[in-house]
Amino acid sequence: DYIPGVIAEYEKRRDVVFAALSATPGVLVRKPEGGFYMCARLPVDDANAFAEFLVRDFDLDGETVMIAPADGFYATPGLGRSEIRIAYVLEEPKLRRAMAILAQALVAYPGR
Numbered sequence: 522d523y524i525p526g527v528i529a530e531y532e533k534r535r536d537v538v539f540a541a542l543s544a545t546p547g548v549l550v551r552k553p554e555g556g557f558y559m560c561a562r563l564p565v566d567d568a569n570a571f572a573e574f575l576v577r578d579f580d581l582d583g584e585t586v587m588i589a590p591a592d593g594f595y596a597t598p599g600l601g602r603s604e605i606r607i608a609y610v611l612e613e614p615k616l617r618r619a620m621a622i623l624a625q626a627l628v629a630y631p632g633r
Contacts, residue, residue, distance in 0.1 A: 531557055534609040534616055541620030542607075545627065558608040560591050560601075566632040568592065568605050579626045586619045586626070 535552070538559060542550040547564030565571040568590035575585050591604035609616055627633075 531609070534611075534613060535559065537613055537616050538607060538609045538620060541617070541624070545620075545624045547627070547633075557610055558606055560594075560604050560606050562604050563627065564633055565603050565627070565630060568601070568603055570632055571626075571630055572605070574630055574632070575626055579629060581622045581625050584618070584622055586622050588623075 534557075539550060539552045542548050542559075542561050548561055550559060550561040553559045563571065568588070569592070572588050572590050575588065579585055589606040589608075590601070591606045592599075592601040594606065595601045611619070
């Protein structure tokens, strides 16, 4: 009885993140069929620089988000430079807030 509930919860979380990313201009994302994370291509010059921007320079009402740049997941240098990996391990309201913050950060980021 436990496993189907866990699967349903993570599918709901995945769908929240996927819908938000899909609706964000310039973001390309594919809906994963399993796991608890997804990768997305952002309209940024460098996901590492964008991650630093989020932590150092950006907040929305005192909050920001942390992302994992995806270039470290590729063996080929240069691949994944504008991609990120997002884990959807938080509760749905927190994920909705995080996606709203990310969308606003993309608007404010100077390296587009």
